[in-house]
Amino acid sequence: MTQQTSYNTGKGAGETVGVALLGFGTVGQAAYRLMNEYADEFTERAGGPIEIRGVAVSDLSRPREGVDPDLLTDDAMSLVLRDDIDLVVEVIGGIDLPRKLVLAALRAGKSVVTANKALVAAHADELAEAADASGADLFFEAAVAAAIPVVGPLRRSLAGDRVNRVMGIVNGTTNFILDAMDESGASYDEMLAEATRLGYAEADPTADVDGYDAASKAAILASIAFHTRVSADDVYREGVREITAADIASAKAVGCTIKLLALCERLVDSDGKESVSARVYPALVPRNHPLASVSQSFNAVFVEAEAAGRLMFYGNGAGGNPTASAVLGDVIGASRNIVLGGRAPGESVYASLPIASFGSIDTRYHVVMHVKDQVGVLADVAKCFANRGISLKTVRQEGSENGARLVVVTHMAREDDLEKTVADVSSIDTVLSVERVLRMEGDD
Amino acid sequence: MTQQTSYNTGKGAGETVGVALLGFGTVGQAAYRLMNEYADEFTERAGGPIEIRGVAVSDLSRPREGVDPDLLTDDAMSLVLRDDIDLVVEVIGGIDLPRKLVLAALRAGKSVVTANKALVAAHADELAEAADASGADLFFEAAVAAAIPVVGPLRRSLAGDRVNRVMGIVNGTTNFILDAMDESGASYDEMLAEATRLGYAEADPTADVDGYDAASKAAILASIAFHTRVSADDVYREGVREITAADIASAKAVGCTIKLLALCERLVDSDGKESVSARVYPALVPRNHPLASVSQSFNAVFVEAEAAGRLMFYGNGAGGNPTASAVLGDVIGASRNIVLGGRAPGESVYASLPIASFGSIDTRYHVVMHVKDQVGVLADVAKCFANRGISLKTVRQEGSENGARLVVVTHMAREDDLEKTVADVSSIDTVLSVERVLRMEGDD
Numbered sequence A, B: 001m002t003q004q005t006s007y008n009t010g011k012g013a014g015e016t017v018g019v020a021l022l023g024f025g026t027v028g029q030a031a032y033r034l035m036n037e038y039a040d041e042f043t044e045r046a047g048g049p050i051e052i053r054g055v056a057v058s059d060l061s062r063p064r065e066g067v068d069p070d071l072l073t074d075d076a077m078s079l080v081l082r083d084d085i086d087l088v089v090e091v092i093g094g095i096d097l098p099r100k101l102v103l104a105a106l107r108a109g110k111s112v113v114t115a116n117k118a119l120v121a122a123h124a125d126e127l128a129e130a131a132d133a134s135g136a137d138l139f140f141e142a143a144v145a146a147a148i149p150v151v152g153p154l155r156r157s158l159a160g161d162r163v164n165r166v167m168g169i170v171n172g173t174t175n176f177i178l179d180a181m182d183e184s185g186a187s188y189d190e191m192l193a194e195a196t197r198l199g200y201a202e203a204d205p206t207a208d209v210d211g212y213d214a215a216s217k218a219a220i221l222a223s224i225a226f227h228t229r230v231s232a233d234d235v236y237r238e239g240v241r242e243i244t245a246a247d248i249a250s251a252k253a254v255g256c257t258i259k260l261l262a263l264c265e266r267l268v269d270s271d272g273k274e275s276v277s278a279r280v281y282p283a284l285v286p287r288n289h290p291l292a293s294v295s296q297s298f299n300a301v302f303v304e305a306e307a308a309g310r311l312m313f314y315g316n317g318a319g320g321n322p323t324a325s326a327v328l329g330d331v332i333g334a335s336r337n338i339v340l341g342g343r344a345p346g347e348s349v350y351a352s353l354p355i356a357s358f359g360s361i362d363t364r365y366h367v368v369m370h371v372k373d374q375v376g377v378l379a380d381v382a383k384c385f386a387n388r389g390i391s392l393k394t395v396r397q398e399g400s401e402n403g404a405r406l407v408v409v410t411h412m413a414r415e416d417d418l419e420k421t422v423a424d425v426s427s428i429d430t431v432l433s434v435e436r437v438l439r440m441e442g443d444d
Helices: A026-035 A041-047 A076-081 A096-107 A115-134 A151-157 A172-184 A188-197 A212-226 A245-253 A320-340 A377-386 A415-426 B026-037 B039-047 B076-081 B094-107 B119-135 B151-157 B172-184 B188-197 B213-225 B245-253 B321-339 B376-387 B417-425
Strands: A017-022 A050-056 A087-092 A110-115 A163-168 A256-268 A274-286 A298-305 A309-316 A362-371 A394-398 A404-412 A430-442 B016-020 B051-054 B087-092 B112-115 B163-169 B256-268 B274-286 B298-305 B307-318 B362-371 B392-399 B404-410 B431-442
Touching: A017 A026, A017 A076, A017 A096, A017 A320, A026 A041, A026 A050, A026 A320, A041 A050, A041 A320, A050 A076, A050 A320, A076 A096, A087 A096, A087 A320, A087 A394, A096 A110, A096 A115, A110 A115, A110 A320, A115 A212, A151 A212, A151 B321, A163 A212, A172 A188, A172 A245, A172 A256, A172 A298, A172 B245, A212 A256, A212 A274, A245 A256, A245 A362, A245 A430, A274 B417, A309 A394, A320 B151, A362 A377, A362 A415, A377 A394, A377 A404, A377 A415, A377 A430, A415 A430, B016 B026, B016 B076, B016 B094, B016 B321, B026 B039, B026 B051, B026 B321, B039 B051, B039 B321, B051 B076, B051 B321, B076 B094, B087 B094, B087 B321, B094 B119, B094 B188, B112 B119, B112 B321, B119 B213, B151 B213, B163 B213, B172 B188, B172 B245, B172 B256, B172 B298, B213 B274, B245 B256, B245 B362, B362 B376, B362 B417, B376 B392, B376 B404, B376 B417, B376 B431
Parallel strands: A017 A050, A017 A087, A087 A110, A274 A430, B016 B051, B016 B087, B087 B112, B274 B431
Antiparallel strands: A163 A256, A163 A298, A256 A274, A298 A309, A309 B307, A362 A404, A362 A430, A394 A404, B163 B256, B163 B298, B256 B274, B298 B307, B362 B404, B362 B431, B392 B404
């Protein structure tokens, strides 16, 4: 049974919602500007005026344009706890400080809107408990794919369905890099430099290129889709640093492009027992799959549900304005409940499905081997796959400088079995090395 | 100010929601089956059990499989008004009967979920008034593009943004026909017959092929997107009956395909005055536009918002299961409010923008003329366009049986001006006829 048993009854139509804006970076500035620009419309939509009553920044001495200086403070906690604050909008980033502030707000019965995927993915449990205890709302549409409505559609629109799979391109930086590599044939390092120059990648790109950002989003998506608590630590993760121009070319040769995917899957074993897999890795995607054509820094989330079938949501997954759009949608929703009463659906983890081990997932594989150019190699390699029960869809041999490259694409196979097969193949005398194993996702 | 000032406080967590299902066709049967199959999960998601307590059908003598016979009744009104019914699910179709039943339910304070686009588009005003007066919820996600979440994302996720344009493929039957014509080069009549044979078109295809269905959806989308009441009568409408294989070939020649579009636009005149345009017509769409690749009976809705930028929602726009998915998402939402209290955002029409006359819209045009094959024709035609201030993007001349075909694509021009230009062109001696004017939408 849901924990939600008490509802706030609302301040009453026409009452003002006092907002604390925590953070005044790109997203904070956009949200501030739009909230002022759309103030009259927001009043109509929320049932009462929404007023920014304080803006918390880390450094008061820095000049800030376009903000009423009387609103600025560097004491975020005092602002959050002020009696005239009903709603806290957290767009600081990081984990420790926002966690303290968001928890304090929720415990004080103040609703929170956050764009912070790392916070939500790492601390969903205590945030949800605090919100449920006080009856406050916790919204985070902006935490996944920015402007693209994903959290709301999964939580509300698909509430009457059974989601089996969510597959998304949820990191704009890596999509920009991989798309540029695909377009130009250039190397990862060159395209990372390009992304940095154009502002798509940060000075330290770790969170993006090593898949941490996508893993946080995968955890959030899996939690909502499967009504199960999935944290970032539960997500298997591989980044894109090692993707080479040769990998992209290899993918092209089999009609694919390479995308960094966040995959959330409901697994059912032979006894009918269900579990959940959440994983992030670069994978080959067939060019005619809708996700293959997601270019530049765009994001898209593909959902398969029992009754709805296949759905896709596409749009801007990053940037000040798109992120602010999602934040402000939540601000309206939270404000409406503060004014008129009611509470949005909160965390729903009743299903409590176990997290599947990564070795137990099934997918297809694209394996590149460097082999001696002599008779019988193919037969030896094929035998290794057959011995583990893995059938091959295509086999391709290419000449290379010293020896040959053998490229196989498998049918569906279990990760554990594939790993053992790779070990087997590596031990063949005529196989110089297994250069690369990449997974292949998306069957149309 | 919103009219919503009072909220129901909820029956209390764990209390049962009594549901009346009106209609047991494809969608009703799917909804019934899934509600039973997912009963335990729905209880968790809604905060209390959801129980179907009656199913209204028109003919009790017809054998019905898979439904508890004790639940069946042919007296829908008595069922709706029964004390143990909290929520009414209307999937009958048509307008008059459902209107009476839905109004009776809302007036009695019972929430309603409907998939009925014609009803919502024709009677939004009285339905909203009845819901607002009693505090009941009125949900209709399934009325637009079935399983694809569109109403929810526009109403909630984009509540903090400013939507400027909604452009959708919202009728699966016509998309199937046009896509098949594009693929095969066959005629409209052949592909309509094929659609009928495969169950994509009804015996009387009028509602689909003449654009009435799409017009209802355009009215609903425009109402929500622009916070303005737009009814089906406000929507300019042209169907697809007159689209020929030659039109499709002509579109291909300029890199386009033809789609039946539902277009909702915020117009701003030179004085900054805003108005709303809602229209349905077949239009040329460039092949690299995301909507061009929406094949078969799939639907997609493209949204442009100020801060979010461009978004697209894609999926199954028809069928029993996909429609039931949307209906049941609403059933969970409505049930949650019945159990735990609160109310979903209802109709929001505060903006009350005027409806723009069709003649005042701006778009691009693809005009096919049958002309005499002699010197000077092109100059005469071009002069007509120039006289009305319409500039041409491309001009193409093709030989034809007697004379020649002249095909021009214009830059953005006003509908009124284009109409006058066509009259001017028609009066030129060397122009035998203006065969076809089609609009062109989607600039990337």
